[in-house]
Amino acid sequence: MIMIRKNRHQEMAVLSRGMWWLIWCMALSTAVVGEEIFLEWHVAINGDIKPVSHDQPVITINGIFPGPLINATTNDNVHINVYNDMDEPLLMTWNGIHQRLNSWQDGVSGTNCPIQPGTNWTYVFQMKDQIGSFFYFPSINFQRAGGGFGSIRVNNRIVINVPFPKPEQEFDLLIGDWYPQSFKDVRATGGLGYFTDWMLMNGKGPFLDPLSKAHESFTVSKGKTYRFRISNVGNLWSINFRIQNHKMLLVETEGSYTNQITLDSLDVHVGQSYSVLVTADQNPADYYMVATPKWVNLTEPNATATAVGVLHYENSTTAANGPLPNGPDPFDVDFSLNQARSIKWNLTAGAARPNSQGTFNVSNVTLSQTFVLRGSVGLIDSFPRYTINNVSYTTPSTPLKLADQFINGSGVYELDAFPVHSSLPALVTGTFVVSGTHKGWLEIVFRNDFDTVDSWHLDGFGFFVVGFGVGEWTPEERNTTYNLYDPVVRSTVQVYPGGWTAVYVYLDNPGMWNLRSQNLQHWYLGQELYIRVYDSDPNPAKERLPPDNLLFCAAPAEISARPLRYRRDGRDITDPAAISPLPIRPTTIPALAWNDGTGMAVSVPTRPRRPRSR
Incomplete structure (x- = not known):
């Protein structure tokens, strides 16, 4: 054996390299495992916060509206101890967070019992393999119409490159239509006879409107670039967002880095989230930020239906002036369709993958199931109900997930009795659950009978958005109009009036998952169902056991x-x-x-x- 003796400097160099390697490995391990984030929330009804001059209660979290930001990183574990200080039950849900193997934390009526008044419950969930822009909100009792929502950021781990330079600052922008009445009053009629007359930005009314208590404003420095995380947290309206004299570079939507396209304005439908980059490249002044409703027939010009904020250049003394920037025709389907079709997956970005196999191209997948789901409305017992394939969902007193776990669903829901391919001849109500093939590819075609946009969300998964169209869908669309090579992946997708939208879903996440209209009135009056993805393997690594505080x-x-x-x-x-x-x-x-x-x-x-x- 030959021994090579190193001098002291060589030994120190080897030791130094070894120490740096150890430090890097420790940093990498920390980045992969994630941190523990502990939050305490007190959810209450507050009569002092009035976004506009109406005497209405607002749901606050820790006394603020909108609620506090959840700022996390991929794989972080989030613990949120929610105290219900309201006078009615409460559940919180995490729009777009997949809850990998853990539908127990999803926070909807089919998975969780509500947190009763005067009690608290702790949600514990992981931002598993996700990045992006999302939001949370109260999921029962029409409470989203009263507030209680807030932003969620899931940042990249340090070892993952972001496909754009780090912005100077990030801004969260929650926009949505707003009822001027109490959410309890609106709830009493299912929203019938009430209208969302206002549009809010981060809980604030329009700039310069005499009824607004405040308006939203962001301060920027000339030459710097900023990331705006925009979410439509409203009840009914799709919106179009733009900033006076500024372009927006689209970079992300609901956990997917997108192909980067420059936009003058951006459609954001109910429940959707986007990230855009905005460079402060204009003369220092104040500029309007504007959101207007789409597919909304206003009986008369209504300035309160337009959300207006201010982009303020640092040290500027020039007030925003001139007319508000024009958007597209609010009823122009072609504009919206073309924009939607242009949003695709960024294949060059290194980030969390849409599923565990890292699939982007879905041209060669084998479909296990196809659901064709038509949203519509009709009368049941002389009362309007929203339906899927003429079935209006009825919420049982026992959450479906508990019934499935402890009593095999007996007497609580009907499994696989739902008509997944076509509508029933007459409207019915019921509690239906459909089976999804574990690790199979599901195709869902959403049909829209309404004269306004509907938007759909599936908890637990991301949609591969493969196609949009008008008129009736046929299987031939798969060969003629589908984008199977770089479809964007998101959790909420829009369906245009009289049209269809097709998505693929890889069902690799066992659990009981809510599929719903994001239109609050549609959801409240029955336009939802649940998909049960069952893995027969009892290994808790495949699906987590119920939490100890269930x-x-x-x-x-x-x-x-x-x-x-x-x-x-x-x-x-x-x-x-x-x-x-x-x-x-x-x-x-x-x-x-x-x-x-x-x-x-x-x-x-x-x-x-x-x-x-x-």
């Missing part, structure tokens, strides 16, 4: 009466008497409340999932 509601006696199997501290516990439940708290729910989880709520022990019997 809330039960509506039928705790029925569930606890069944022979269950529990695990605690790695041990099997077969005697339910060995588990001490928390006290039962009875709750009275308003008769007109929606998705209310009526009944009693109690935190009980959990057990591993068992297969659904058929």
